[in-house]
Amino acid sequence: MNVAVIGAGIGGPAAALFLRRQGHSVTLFERVADPGPVGAGILLQPIGQQVLQKLHLLQDIKARAAIVPRLHGSTIHGRPVLDFRYDMLGSDVYGLGVHRGVVFDALWQAMVAADIVIETGVEIVDIQESKLVTVNQETYRDFDLIVIADGARSHLRTTLDLPIYNKPYPFGALWFIAEDAEQRLENGLMQTFDGTQKMFGLMSTGLGPAPGNTPLVSMFWSIDVNAVDALYESGLEAWKDQVRAMRTDLEFILEQVTSLEQLTFANYYDVVMPHWHQNNVVVIGDAGHAMSPQLGMGANIALVDAAILNNCIAQHSDVPTALTAYSKQRKPHLRYYQFASRWLTPIFQSNHTWIGAPRDLVFNIGGKLPFFKQQMMGTLAGRKAGIFRKISL
Numbered sequence: 222m223n224v225a226v227i228g229a230g231i232g233g234p235a236a237a238l239f240l241r242r243q244g245h246s247v248t249l250f251e252r253v254a255d256p257g258p259v260g261a262g263i264l265l266q267p268i269g270q271q272v273l274q275k276l277h278l279l280q281d282i283k284a285r286a287a288i289v290p291r292l293h294g295s296t297i298h299g300r301p302v303l304d305f306r307y308d309m310l311g312s313d314v315y316g317l318g319v320h321r322g323v324v325f326d327a328l329w330q331a332m333v334a335a336d337i338v339i340e341t342g343v344e345i346v347d348i349q350e351s352k353l354v355t356v357n358q359e360t361y362r363d364f365d366l367i368v369i370a371d372g373a374r375s376h377l378r379t380t381l382d383l384p385i386y387n388k389p390y391p392f393g394a395l396w397f398i399a400e401d402a403e404q405r406l407e408n409g410l411m412q413t414f415d416g417t418q419k420m421f422g423l424m425s426t427g428l429g430p431a432p433g434n435t436p437l438v439s440m441f442w443s444i445d446v447n448a449v450d451a452l453y454e455s456g457l458e459a460w461k462d463q464v465r466a467m468r469t470d471l472e473f474i475l476e477q478v479t480s481l482e483q484l485t486f487a488n489y490y491d492v493v494m495p496h497w498h499q500n501n502v503v504v505i506g507d508a509g510h511a512m513s514p515q516l517g518m519g520a521n522i523a524l525v526d527a528a529i530l531n532n533c534i535a536q537h538s539d540v541p542t543a544l545t546a547y548s549k550q551r552k553p554h555l556r557y558y559q560f561a562s563r564w565l566t567p568i569f570q571s572n573h574t575w576i577g578a579p580r581d582l583v584f585n586i587g588g589k590l591p592f593f594k595q596q597m598m599g600t601l602a603g604r605k606a607g608i609f610r611k612i613s614l
């Protein structure tokens with residue numbers, strides 16, 4: 222079978238690799254001319270690790286990642302809000318904090334080794350049955366299966382004749398990757414909350430893309446999309462003072478930020494599609510179901526998409542039937558995480574300031590109840606498709 226995959230983020234390369242390893246001819250198209258190992262730190266949840274294991278990439282990624290045993294959150298006054306430990310799911314269960322570029326490098330090198338045809342600097346703007354049209358009006362033809370994996374701002378998903386809900390979240394984040402050469406910070410994901418409008422996160426991020434060898438930490442500063450310009454206008458020291466008001470032990474990180482230009486702004490979308498296929502075209506990853514990174518699931522879910530697509534294509538000889546099966550299998554898992562992100566995000570990032578105090582109380586008390594803890598950890602692990610339902614790969 223001749224397969225086209227559009228987008229060399231996380232989901233696209235994973236799908237390309239799976240399908241190539243089934244013996245199909247795969248061409249991957251990426252609009253960036255020279256894609257590189259860039260991006261923020263991401264948290265690889267147990268389900269994402271399982272997919273990377275299936276691709277035989279987990280070991281190399283883990284060698285450059287940090288073990289995240291625990292997610293911890295407290296108020297600026299030091300009162301605990303969240304304290305979730307992966308080992309309640311099993312002694313060998315943990316998250317992996319990793320630079321996105323490490324995952325990219327591993328996927329990219331594996332694609333090259335697998336003889337996947339990689340067309341970089343090629344922006345696809347239209348899909349007409351088995352044909353792809355580029356921004357320069359060139360065409361690539363005769364694909365039996367087309368996988369759209371062009372990210373949250375996808376244009377190509379609109380080529381499917383389906384109603385698509387796409388709403389930007391009012392809050393985003395400024396992020397920065399800092400060095401923690403002396404490993405002063407505890408391994409984990411640590412968040413500090415001041416109501417709902419201020420949230421500051423730090424995540425151990427491992428060593429970053431080779432050949433770096435200094436331990437890294439990702440810093441996230443939650444911000445109202447409409448407040449970004451004002452933050453830049455008020456200047457670097459004003460922002461640092463806001464951070465200092467939240468945590469007093471981070472001077473070694475703040476020293477590394479010498480200009481606000483070093484902070485990268487990311488905003489998020491809530492994208493919902495009724496299903497993710499039409500004829501021989503399927504939409505995977507953020508393109509089909511972008512969500513806020515509150516649960517740290519986007520990259521993990523894109524990996525799961527690739528693994529399930531692989532299964533469906535292996536099980537059905539006819540592509541439209543395989544894609545119908547794909548949408549059916551993905552629905553409960555995706556709906557669960559979309560619902561959870563939509564529900565949780567405003568509780569942690571919004572202008573609904575009245576939510577802050579009851580949230581701190583509910584999470585603090587709930588965190589002591591085994592059922593609540595189990596539900597939260599099960600959700601973070603990435604396997605849930607309902608209160609009592611789990612997916613298998």
Ligand SMILES: Cc1cc2nc3c(=O)[nH]c(=O)nc-3n(C[C@H](O)[C@H](O)[C@H](O)COP(=O)(O)OP(=O)(O)OC[C@H]3O[C@@H](n4cnc5c(N)ncnc54)[C@H](O)[C@@H]3O)c2cc1C
Pocket residue numbers: 227228229230231232233250251252253261262263264265343344345346370371372373375376377394396487488505506507508514516517518519520521522523
């Ligand atoms: C600040 C931040 C923190 C995050 N933290 C986490 C986390 O902890 N855990 C987690 O799992 N997820 C996290 N995410 C989400 C995660 O990064 C995304 O869910 C993931 O990258 C989605 O992968 P994807 O392959 O669907 O799309 P992307 O990674 O966005 O890749 C899409 C690719 O398609 C290419 N492309 C776009 N249009 C075209 C076109 N027309 N033709 C050809 N190529 C095209 C793009 O250049 C890009 O390379 C975070 C996101 C942000 C912003």
